[in-house]
Amino acid sequence: MAERVCQGEFSVRVLATDGELGSEVQRRWEGIMVGGLKRKHSDLEEEEEKDGKWDWSPAGLRNYQQALLRISLDKVQQRSLGPRAPSLLRHVLIHNTLQQLQASIHMSTAPALPPEPLFLGEEDFSLSATIGSILRELETSMDETESPQNQVAPTGLQNEVLPQPDPVFLEALSSRYLGDSGLDDFFLDIDTSAVEKEPALAPLDPPHSLFCAPGSWEWNELDHIMEIILGS
Amino acid sequence: QTLDKKAVTSLILKEIHFPKPKAPTDIISTVEFNHTGELLATGDKGGRVVIFQREQESKNQVHRRGEYNVYSTFQSHEPEFDYLKSLEIEEKINKIRWLPQQNAAYFLLSTNDKTVKLWKVSERDKRPEGYNLKDEEGRLRDPATITTLRVPVLRPMDLMVEATPRRVFANAHTYHINSISVNSDYETYMSADDLRINLWNFEITNQSFNIVDIKPANMEELTEVITAAEFHPHHCNTFVYSSSKGTIRLCDMRASALCDRHTKFFEEPEDPSNRSFFSEIISSISDVKFSHSGRYIMTRDYLTVKVWDLNMENRPIETYQVHDYLRSKLCSLYENDCIFDKFECVWNGSDSVIMTGSYNNFFRMFDRNTKRDVTLEASRENSKPRAILKPRKVCVGGKRRKDEISVDSLDFSKKILHTAWHPSENIIAVAATNNLYIFQDKVN
Numbered sequence: 001m002a003e004r005v006c007q008g009e010f011s012v013r014v015l016a017t018d019g020e021l022g023s024e025v026q027r028r029w030e031g032i033m034v035g036g037l038k039r040k041h042s043d044l045e046e047e048e049e050k051d052g053k054w055d056w057s058p059a060g061l062r063n064y065q066q067a068l069l070r071i072s073l074d075k076v077q078q079r080s081l082g083p084r085a086p087s088l089l090r091h092v093l094i095h096n097t098l099q100q101l102q103a104s105i106h107m108s109t110a111p112a113l114p115p116e117p118l119f120l121g122e123e124d125f126s127l128s129a130t131i132g133s134i135l136r137e138l139e140t141s142m143d144e145t146e147s148p149q150n151q152v153a154p155t156g157l158q159n160e161v162l163p164q165p166d167p168v169f170l171e172a173l174s175s176r177y178l179g180d181s182g183l184d185d186f187f188l189d190i191d192t193s194a195v196e197k198e199p200a201l202a203p204l205d206p207p208h209s210l211f212c213a214p215g216s217w218e219w220n221e222l223d224h225i226m227e228i229i230l231g232s
Numbered sequence: 233q234t235l236d237k238k239a240v241t242s243l244i245l246k247e248i249h250f251p252k253p254k255a256p257t258d259i260i261s262t263v264e265f266n267h268t269g270e271l272l273a274t275g276d277k278g279g280r281v282v283i284f285q286r287e288q289e290s291k292n293q294v295h296r297r298g299e300y301n302v303y304s305t306f307q308s309h310e311p312e313f314d315y316l317k318s319l320e321i322e323e324k325i326n327k328i329r330w331l332p333q334q335n336a337a338y339f340l341l342s343t344n345d346k347t348v349k350l351w352k353v354s355e356r357d358k359r360p361e362g363y364n365l366k367d368e369e370g371r372l373r374d375p376a377t378i379t380t381l382r383v384p385v386l387r388p389m390d391l392m393v394e395a396t397p398r399r400v401f402a403n404a405h406t407y408h409i410n411s412i413s414v415n416s417d418y419e420t421y422m423s424a425d426d427l428r429i430n431l432w433n434f435e436i437t438n439q440s441f442n443i444v445d446i447k448p449a450n451m452e453e454l455t456e457v458i459t460a461a462e463f464h465p466h467h468c469n470t471f472v473y474s475s476s477k478g479t480i481r482l483c484d485m486r487a488s489a490l491c492d493r494h495t496k497f498f499e500e501p502e503d504p505s506n507r508s509f510f511s512e513i514i515s516s517i518s519d520v521k522f523s524h525s526g527r528y529i530m531t532r533d534y535l536t537v538k539v540w541d542l543n544m545e546n547r548p549i550e551t552y553q554v555h556d557y558l559r560s561k562l563c564s565l566y567e568n569d570c571i572f573d574k575f576e577c578v579w580n581g582s583d584s585v586i587m588t589g590s591y592n593n594f595f596r597m598f599d600r601n602t603k604r605d606v607t608l609e610a611s612r613e614n615s616k617p618r619a620i621l622k623p624r625k626v627c628v629g630g631k632r633r634k635d636e637i638s639v640d641s642l643d644f645s646k647k648i649l650h651t652a653w654h655p656s657e658n659i660i661a662v663a664a665t666n667n668l669y670i671f672q673d674k675v676n
Binding site: 068075083084087088089090092095096097100101104 | 314317318319320321322345407408426427454455456457459476509510512513516563566567569572
């Protein structure tokens with residue numbers, strides 16, 4: 001069941017579940033996503049009209065991408081409301097747009113990255129994007145904190161963070177948090193249990209922009225999230 | 233019954249974007265003239281088909297010549313429920329296609345998302361009277377009371393038009409049917425859904441041939457779907473289908489049973505200066521139509537109409553801008569889902585003019601020879617019956633002239649997706665939400 005949480009001028013569609021684990025992640029997502037989606041939609045359109053082409057400042061482009069990402073993920077969720085079978089055409093078009101967004105977001109943060117792995121399905125995309133952002137914050141926090149006690153933790157955590165998360169866990173996480181979503185509806189005439197999901201995450205270079213200010217209490221919060229996600 | 237639930241669902245999803253139309257099931261979803269232009273069929277969201285017939289010319293009432301009046305109304309499809317997938321199957325009529333007339337009756341195909349039906353529309357203006365075994369009210373008579381025999385006679389009665397379902401072609405499509413097309417052999421037709429195209433014989437309802445299948449083995453690799461399909465008007469072995477990536481494939485059924493390998497592939501290279509995140513969405517083709525001559529195909533994508541020569545695959549021969557002023561609004565149109573609207577396009581009888589719809593109840597006509605174009609509006613407020621339609625103009629820049637309308641004032645809930653052109657005369661039918669407008673060329 002999706003809930004819309006509004007914070008100031010933007011909204012984050014939070015994926016809530018029953019149970020403690022869900023609400024824990026929910027609160028963290030709110031805190032993290034605050035910084036990225038400030039721009040109002042109408043402002044975006046003015047920017048779009050002004051230039052028409054993609055030569056904005058990196059910050060403007062990033063905000064635009066984030067807003068498009070938000071809108072696209074909203075649409076993916078919307079699809080599962082209502083009793084009628086969703087439109088496959090619409091799904092494919094949104095999915096392809098999401099893929100472009102993902103590619104361009106990763107290119108804008110780390111141009112030297114290897115190409116992204118195969119697309120998993122939009123539920124994994126939203127998850128991997130969020131996990132990706134969480135990881136980026138961790139890396140940033142690790143770089144910018146200087147206190148000795150934090151140096152111990154990053155070393156230990158780095159070994160856990162960088163390896164690929166367990167794909168089975170990813171699937172369990174996505175199905176729990178995103179409900180009956182993704183391409184399942186379109187799979188109904190074939191057996192999807194044999195479909196393998198590839199790990200979504202590759203090691204990322206430290207980004208230049210931040211979602212949240214580094215600091216030891218933030219670090220502890222993020223540390224806590226990583227423990228939940230990695231099940232350690 | 234389910235009507236209230238459907239109304240509520242659409243309210244939740246659309247409320248914040250634009251006002252809901254008064255009666256959602258009255259929204260016209262398809263319009264089609266028959267081969268002579270005598271009949272005009274409309275299908276709506278509620279599964280109903282309404283057929284209009286053109287008034288016969290009469291010396292007494294010259295001014296009524298050419299008016300279309302209701303000829304027949306029937307319920308073609310009902311809402312269904314797929315219990316296996318827990319999904320409703322909408323009764324909305326996606327397409328109607330007429331068969332050429334071969335006897336006194338009319339035949340048409342109508343389809344919703346899952347099921348195609350062949351309907352026979354026929355007139356009855358006589359009824360038999362004077363049965364031996366039944367009395368006038370239809371009750372059986374006691375045979376012992378019958379002492380003489382007589383031959384029943386046909387007596388005239390008030391004209392009754394009845395529609396009967398002659399064939400039901402069901403259970404052949406896993407995905408949503410977007411097109412049907414009658415073949416020029418008049419014995420077969422095809423139905424296309426998002427991933428597959430099936431070939432049917434009109435006489436056989438329990439099997440069909442699959443002639444195109446683009447479903448990937450792994451659905452997660454799906455990046456392209458079929459959006460429209462049509463048979464060539466003269467060559468019964470040739471058909472085209474369009475895709476969500478802006479490509480058209482022409483297939484020849486003589487080459488193989490499964491037409492997975494196209495004979496021709498039409499695609500225009502992308503203009504790098506116009507590239508955006510929405511490039512793919514706006515390139516998705518919403519309609520494809522052969523010209524009457526069979527030499528050209530016309531495609532409609534979100535912002536343009538293109539005419540292709542069958543002999544040139546690498547680019548269209550003509551491109552017409554329908555509403556290029558929307559290019560800077562694509563983000564909003566993506567958010568409110570308008571970017572997914574599927575506009576249709578039509579040729580006139582001589583293939584010299586093409587027509588397509590837009591927003592604000594505007595529709596556009598392009599003259600291929602003179603390269604002139606015009607924007608007209610289908611609206612009760614702005615036109616009295618029999619008044620000449622005034623050309624409209626959308627103002628894109630700073631100063632707006634008196635009769636112009638600015639881009640920001642356009643009403644995106646008033647969209648003209650479906651239009652039709654009489655096969656030989658300048659008569660057009662334009663569906664604006666739940667209203668049907670029929671316009672005729674004043675010059676006589």
